[in-house]
Amino acid sequence: MKYKAIFLDIDDTLLDYVPCCRAAFDASAGVLDEFEHRGRKIEGDELFQLFFDIAGRLFSEAKHGKYTIAEVMDLYPKEFCATAGYPPEAVEPFTHAFRQAWGETHALVPETKETLEALRDRGYRLFAASNSFGHLQRSRLQHAGILSFFEDTYISMDIGYDKPDIRFFEEALRRCGLQPSEVLMVGDSMTTDILGARAAGMDTCFFDRREGRGDILHLSELITKYNL
Numbered sequence: 031m032k033y034k035a036i037f038l039d040i041d042d043t044l045l046d047y048v049p050c051c052r053a054a055f056d057a058s059a060g061v062l063d064e065f066e067h068r069g070r071k072i073e074g075d076e077l078f079q080l081f082f083d084i085a086g087r088l089f090s091e092a093k094h095g096k097y098t099i100a101e102v103m104d105l106y107p108k109e110f111c112a113t114a115g116y117p118p119e120a121v122e123p124f125t126h127a128f129r130q131a132w133g134e135t136h137a138l139v140p141e142t143k144e145t146l147e148a149l150r151d152r153g154y155r156l157f158a159a160s161n162s163f164g165h166l167q168r169s170r171l172q173h174a175g176i177l178s179f180f181e182d183t184y185i186s187m188d189i190g191y192d193k194p195d196i197r198f199f200e201e202a203l204r205r206c207g208l209q210p211s212e213v214l215m216v217g218d219s220m221t222t223d224i225l226g227a228r229a230a231g232m233d234t235c236f237f238d239r240r241e242g243r244g245d246i247l248h249l250s251e252l253i254t255k256y257n258l
């Protein structure tokens with residue numbers, strides 16, 4: 031076998047980010063009704079879109095080094111509440127409710143379970159490699175029924191560095207005792223997953239299931255395309 035282990039990003043690689051985000055938002059937005067609102071009241075899809083766009087922009091800026099993931103986790107609920115017309119006191123309860131709901135979101139990307147099973151059956155060591163809170167990502171993998179496939183989970187807030195920082199990958203490799211050449215990194219972000227892992231000396235698989243610009247379009251192609 032060319033590789034001993036596969037590192038897999040979580041969001042939009044194993045778990046479907048948009049439906050997860052919508053489910054957590056729908057479960058937590060009711061908290062905002064307890065607070066006095068100013069200006070035009072935005073609701074429903076429009077309110078979710080506002081939240082999604084603000085979070086998306088800030089996470090994208092984090093990818094390019096403007097913020098850490100930890101900073102963005104605090105910033106986006108603040109900016110969302112302010113923009114939607116809710117007072118500063120709403121931020122903490124909304125953030126708490128959203129994170130709690132987020133930890134239970136578990137929409138799977140198609141072919142995830144089959145692909146993890148196939149990789150496990152072929153003897154690969156599997157590790158999750160994600161930018162987020164460790165306990166929430168593990169909870170989501172557990173709810174999705176796929177946590178047991180992973181020997182360990184490398185999550186940025188546990189590791190101390192965010193992808194694409196080379197130190198994230200170096201620390202993950204140190205923890206599993208492998209050389210960069212022994213690991214294939216699979217992820218949907220060219221910036222954080224692919225360029226980061228390449229800089230650390232790892233081979234990569236760019237999984238772009240939306241636009242087809244990647245190495246694979248469906249997760250199961252990982253097995254055939256890379257002779258795993």
Ligand SMILES: [Mg+2]
Nearest residue numbers: 039041042218
């Ligand atoms: Mg991702």
